Each structure stands twice: as structure tokens, then as C-alpha cells.
Amino acid sequence: MAQAQENEDAAEDELHVSEAPMVRSVGVAIPFSPGFEINLDAVWWQTPRAEGLGRLADRWGMTENALLELNPELSEGERVDRGRRVLVYRYTPGTVSRSVGAPNYGRIENSAPFPQGEGWVLRSFRPRSYATRQTVETLAQALTQWHERYPDANPVKLGEFSKRGGGRVRPHKSHRTGRDVDLGYVMRDPDDGHRFVAVTDDNLDAEATWGLVQRLLASGAVESIFIADSVQEQLVPLAAETMDEAQRRATFSVLEPDARAKKKTTLKAVRGHDDHMHVRFQCTEADVNCKAAKRKKRRRRKRRRRRSRGRARR
């Protein structure tokens, strides 16, 4: 997994793909489908193995004290049994969850972890499974609707989100503000791992993958999704069932010959996304100074100049 991730976001140099980010309103109750039983105000987690409280806290990128505060019945240094339900997040009324700054420079305030549920798999070590509550809610709803429609499809593997407080997530350039999430493509063959699998001509469950992309788009909360051309090509024929040509061209960068127009499509072929898709959610009204990813090139050039001047002095 780590390897795939490294290959990936080495590529997100191109993440300044969108211009001004879209903004959507929040504060409206999100109408979850009737089968949706995940309570995002209190996220519980079943421990995968017996281990010390400190190690459990590490799994969630939190301090032992923060975990004790949520679970006062536990005691410091305690060895916690496998399969025990531990509270890893509780919503504090009155607090606002928000993204601050650009996806490659900012942070998150009052983030929430992504909950367990049917239709997706989370890693057992998840200090980078946090996002804004808006992102968590929208994605959980899309995945739940997807699972209801494709109950027999293999579960979606969830990769990197953001750290609890946001900030740098190596080796990614973005993933800092709780608006970016990595999702595996839906594969035909089941596997019990968490590794993303590179898409070939015959291993993709294209129908279920398109079903997932459709539900993400239908949320109205997605800014862009990075998907390799080779994968987009397998989704286009399915899109033809519900989208006319103009809609398809506005959606798939692979259908758009013009380089400038490609940057405006919702699905973009950013390098490194042949084994997973990277979903960037829109800014919401709650976010602060939320903007598109910033270019770094000029800064780099400056630094290089400074370095070479330094060398010359020596």
C-alpha cells in the first residue's frame, strides 16, 4: 500500500488542476437512506487485536489521554482485548468542522474519522482516516447508497484521507485539509488485502466502479476525481447510458482533446491514478480561506536560486 501511495502522489504535482474551488452550502441535515445506521456523532471501533492502550491510540493518531477521555472506563496502560468496542470520536456540540486553506498547504479543525460500515474496508492502522464532517458524511452516504445498489460487489478499499488535525501527509502533496480521499477501484476478484490493485483490461468491475463514481457525482459535493485515462475509457461506455455527449465531455478528460478544456472536466487523468481514484470534495461555507491547490513551482525555483547563490559564496 505504502508503495502504491508513493507512486501515486508523487504525481499530484499536477494537483493545481482546478481553478477556483466550488463552494457548497452546509448545515442542512443530510437525508441518509433508511438503511443507514451509522451514527456520525459517536464513532465506535472494534479493536482488531489485543494490545496496549497507547498502541490503540497510535492507530487513530491520537494521544492515550484523548482516548481515555472518550473511554473513561479504560485505564492508563491497560491492555485492551481484541474485539472490544472503543469510542474513537464524539461530536462536541457547538464546534464547527472545517477545512482551512489549500489542499496542499492547509489543515482541518474539528475533523472526524471515517466510520466502519458495510460496503467498504478501512485499514487497521488509520491515523490518516480523518476528514471534515461534511466530507465524512457525504462519502459515507455515497458509499452506503452504492452498497445498496451493488450489494454483491467487492467492498471499496479506503486509502488515505487526512491526519486528525490535517497538515502534511507524506508522500502526498495534498490530503491536508480533509477534502481529499483515496478510494480503490472496484475489482472483479475479491481479495482480503488493503492494497490497491492496478487496473488492467480485464480485472475492473467497471459497472460497480461507475456506480460509485455516479453516486459521488450525484452528491453535488465533488470538485474533481483523479482517474487514469485507461480507467476512464472503461467507464465511458457505461456513462453513455445516462449522459448525452455534452455531459460526457464535461465529465471525462479522456474525451476532451483540448488540453485547457481537460482541466475543467470533473474526472481528470492525473498521473498515478491507475490503481485508485482520488476524490476532492468542494469547499463548503463552513470552510475558511478554502481554495484550490497552490502551485509550488515558483517557490522551488527561488529556493534553487538561493541554494546556488549559497554554493557560489562558499
Ligand SMILES: [Zn+2]
Ligand atoms: Zn490521493
